Amino acid sequence: ARHAISASYSGTANLDAPGEAQVVAKTSGVMVQLLAEEGDHVTAGQVLARLDGDKARLEAARQLATVRKLEDNYHRAQEMAAKKLVSAESADQIKYDLESARAAYDLAKLDLSYTNITAPITGVVAQRMVKPGNLIALNAPVFRIVNNSHLEGVLNAPEREMSRLKVGLPLRMVVDAVPGKVFEGKVDRIAPVMDSSSGTFRVVCAFENFPELRPGMFGRIEVVYDQRTDALTVPRVALLEDEGEPAVYVVEGKTAKRKSVQLGYTNGEIAEIRSGLKEGDQVVTAGKVAIRDGTEVQVIDAAGG
Helix, strand or coil, X not given: CEEEEEEEEEEEEEEECCCEEEEXXXXXXXXXXXXXXXXXXXXXXXXXXXXXXXXXXXXXXXXXHHHHHHHHHHHHHHHHHHCCCCCHHHHHHHHHHHHHHHHHHHHHHHHHHCCEEECCCCEEEEEECCCCCCEECCCCEEEEEECCCEEEEEEEEEHHHXXXXXXXXXXEEEECCCCCCCEEEEEEXXXXXXXXXXXXXXXXXXXXXXXXXXXXXEEEEEXXXXXXXXXXXXXXXXXXXXXXXXXXXXXXXXXXXXXXXXXXXXXXXXXXXXXXXXXXXXECCCCHHHCCCCXXXXXXXXXXX
């Protein structure tokens, strides 16, 4: 009979999240407020925790006072220089001092902003490493954020598949953790070089916006590289491949005749027949081990055709 059939390459891979970030403290201090917990969805720039910022706040105020004082001195120096009461060198020196003070003030404000620990990417908080009241050291890891909306699995495909697998091809995946559901994705990237030690190349498969999927899950992936919507097929159990040449038994009247066939794609429980049979032929799927070419047979149950 005619059915749709596809050609594919299958393999296994563990899912990984390329969008993952370790959040570190950019300054030291005592954590005074925790604003995010494991499992929370956060957006880039969102404040996750706050450190004690009193010292940084006072330093910023001190630098601001210095800037204001030097701004007043600079304005007076400009007026006096216009009247030739001070040298141009003295006025320039005050100008440079003011620029240095402004840079110091900007640096103090930056240090103050670091007391707010923010999310660098949008995703889910996968791990929290600190508690309120902890003394956080400079560059200490505080959170780990994972973007689960885009996951990837890497297949190591053999060399013979290089000409068939292309970027953008559709694929299907099943995972043990979510039985009964098929996840659809696409081939995102293909390595331009072969691994000489294994004779394989990397095929990166991407899956978008599946909340059921998690990094680290084990998936069975099938990359579909060709599809035929109206192929002549037989059940795979009808094939006789014990002698190297594929063949089937066809029931003609009351006799089973062996017919050699040329196979195309095989997929699941069906196989494509490129030549040797025609639509509507009855092929033996059960009891074929007990018959030979020309054996007289009686079909006792042809239900399901």
